[in-house]
Amino acid sequence: MLELFRRMAGAPAFEAVGLGEQVVARPIASGCTLPPGGVGVVVAASGHTRRVTAGGRLNLADGERAWCFHSGPYGCELLPFAAAPEIGLRVHFAVDSIDPRVAQQRFDLFLASEADGELTLPDLAARIETALQRELAQGNLALPPCTTLDEWNAFRGGFNQLLYTRFGVTVDDCVPVDLRGTRDYAQALLARAVADPVPRGPAFVAPAKHDVPSATAADDARALRRLFLELPCIMCGLRQAALPQGQGLFRQQQALLQRLDLACLAAATMPALALAAPGQPLAPAVQARRIGYSLRAAGALDEAWALLARLEQAEDEGLDGLFDEADRIVANLEQALGRRKAVDDEEAA
Template identity: 55%
Template sequence: MAAFATLAQGALRGALAAALLELPPCTSLDEWNAFRAGLNELVYTRFGVTVTDCLPVDLGDTVDYAAVLRARAAAIVPPVAPVIPVPAPQPVPMHVPDDASALRRLFLELPALSAQLRLLALPDGAFAAHRDLLQRLALAALAVNTMPALALAAPGVPLHATMRERRAAASAAALAALDEAWGVLAVMKGGGFDAARDDAERVVANLGYALARRRLVAPERTEPVL
């Protein structure tokens, strides 16, 4: 349940940040009902669950909003203060994304995402774009199903640690694209296929690019090819 709550909160924050859902200050009843409907659509398409109760809660003293606003103001306009020498910060260990967990979610959710996309009602002239998205998602699912092991460059050949970290980061990027794809699908279900066609194209392109980088066994070329 704790892991599910984390995933649900992350999906909701991502939808709010991308303006797929709106929860303005002093929300009216109509705005709250629209938010609740959008939230229900988001968690149903993403997790297969429905929202039974969705009620505003008074956080009371649990959140110091004045402190939050002061921190935002300080971040926007830093105060002028005398320079005081401070010790050098200690290096923070780099967080390595969970490659296996990301690939598992991609393996399980890409077919479900494709199935939901296939059921959309299409406007006139959208058949080719819809078919192209489905084909690219099928190729992405195939790439996940045949993805090489994280630690191997070839059978019996270990992969350099730097490339393992890059592969794990690519898996995390593919997973982020998948999360965004669920939000785009929710918009399409509410407003039609054309409501988010450009976003769908962008997200699927990012997904394919991240999965291609997950297969790399050597650093990408950065110098121009003559």
């Protein structure tokens, strides 16, 4: 009995300050009690997750990690166009409640695969902004000048589905806002010049973000973890998408699933970054190249999630183009995974 009281007295306390305001999720130790309004997400070493309701006590097994998150709501201001910092969107969103139709909640998967310590609201808002800017730049979402009501409703539908599919959050409200009085243009131009010091010209092609030489082995490990955990979920999402009409599209869907299955196998059997073979270290230049290909593969994951969001809203007549887009994304993924395994330039070619 005395030992029981000693364990209760020595239970660690969870610091919940800021949770639900500027902090979306925070790591929590075993033995802590979840605060009111907090939800626990326990992540096993295999990536499987389970939730613990508010007020519950966490008991973690070996190899398990846990986060405590608050569902919100949260508010942030996003820049849909990087070149127009005066145009903004004021967004209010909340972490989605449990969906009984799925085995793993999307926000739980996001924490398991992408969270590295505390997840703050500015960090999550930056990820959302990046996903939004990518979709607008690729033409998958449209927000033209003098947007009509129908165009705005179409944008809202695509934006809502993108955030739900990519991050597991639900948009409560989204309104355009003028940010001219809150943005320092000089500071924005200076930050852009520091990030991209080479002057742009008609023939200049900016280097891919995935080829940045400052990427480290930790970036490679995070990218491979994302591939290992998220590729099976993307396969499930594609399999559960609207069944295409006609034998041609059906066969294309089956071929994509087979290729994604092989990509899952490639991600699960990826060689160590620093080894060319057992006991044979790999040159630093080749390691840097491998890291770049890991990040490219992770970038293909982001595009795949956005494609799944569009598939959820697609009509039968629009499936042809979406499956062609899926073929391009899977081809990029296959190339990046194949080159990540390569040891020399001939194998990578």
